[in-house]
Amino acid sequence: MTLHPAAPEELPDLVEGYRQAMRSMIDLGRSAPADTKEIPTTCPGWSVHDHLGHIASLETYFDGGDYPKVQVGDTSHVRSTFGMWMEYGVQARRDVPTEQVVDELETLLHNRIASLSNPDLTLESPVRGPMGKEITLGDLMERRLVDIWVHEQDIREALGRIGNLDSPAAAVFMDRIVSSFPRIVAKRLELPAGQSVILESTGPVTGRVGVRMVHGPDGEVVPHPLFSGDRDTAAGDQADQEGHPDEEVVTTTITLSTDALTRRAAGRRSTEDTAYRVVGDEDVARAVLDALVITP
CATH class of the missing domain: 1.20.120.450 (dinb family like domain)
Structure with a gap:
């Protein structure tokens, strides 16, 4: 991303x-x-x-x-x-x-x-x-x-x-959110294989990060990063889709401003008090935002 x-x-x-x-x-x-x-x-x-x-x-x-x-x-x-x-x-x-x-x-x-x-x-x-x-x-x-x-x-x-909100320090904090996102989704939530979650920041620091839960080599459900641009990652994604053709792929997209996203990730603003827009499953979006805090 x-x-x-x-x-x-x-x-x-x-x-x-x-x-x-x-x-x-x-x-x-x-x-x-x-x-x-x-x-x-x-x-x-x-x-x-x-x-x-x-x-x-x-x-x-x-x-x-x-x-x-x-x-x-x-x-x-x-x-x-x-x-x-x-x-x-x-x-x-x-x-x-x-x-x-x-x-x-x-x-x-x-x-x-x-x-x-x-x-x-x-x-x-x-x-x-x-x-x-x-x-x-x-x-x-x-x-x-x-x-x-x-x-x-x-x-x-x-x-x-x-x-x-557009400073180098803001970008560093946003980068930490992006880097942590796949791990947070995998460790703090129990999403089924086929579930994709995309997080978008509308700015002033703009960007998008996503993860799709897929089947690992041993059949376990593991996070697969989206938008990485990596060929191996893309090939693995294609192989997972081919290996589970009947599995439903469901995507939930959460869109927030830089202010809303960083305040939530800092644990300073509850999910209920955070302004965000969802395309997809509202319950999944709420669970993701509840789990998104990255500060000590």
Whole structure:
């Protein structure tokens, strides 16, 4: 599947996407109302201020700083060890004025761009990842683009300022949805052989991904990607059709905007509150969207 605009893949493009994502977050923070701590968002337990603090805490950590471990109050919205780790950074900045947090983000952007401009760095360079794990720089950059952009969208939604939906970071998140789609359909749903599901984004990031459930070599039902353009995949699809000529092929197509799709995939908007159009089986479409969340 081809996305337009395409997600950045090379390190200079990922760094530029990161710069743009951070710049957009900073500008949004500068223009936010004074009462950011009182404005709730669809990210459970977090206000607008908390999203800014979250990004500042992680960027400080990835810039080589210490990650705080502080006393946390209400944790009813925390669902995992990773979630608790992130909560420490948010809590550490809850009493810091929003303007000061945004100033911190401005400094961090300058420092991070300087570090990431090192000509010796490559996509495979080992770097510090979340919770002390070592990951590649390419993996970290993709994660940072997704994280910063999703939280920017959380703030935008809370403030009623929807935008920045055609950015490199938006394309990276869309690319992750596309890459995860066949696995999600196969592992989280029990669809019969012959059932095809197509997911279409109308933009600003446009694209289409699909999967058809087919019989594997041992008769099991497995996902078969659509629109891959791969000859082996196409040949396998034809062989499956010929091997099961009496099997009914049913297709359900789900169409959404980039905003609706990414908000659902981030788990911020329920299926019931998501605007989408279906051609085919409504129940299948609803089950697919219920299963579509890809964020931790």
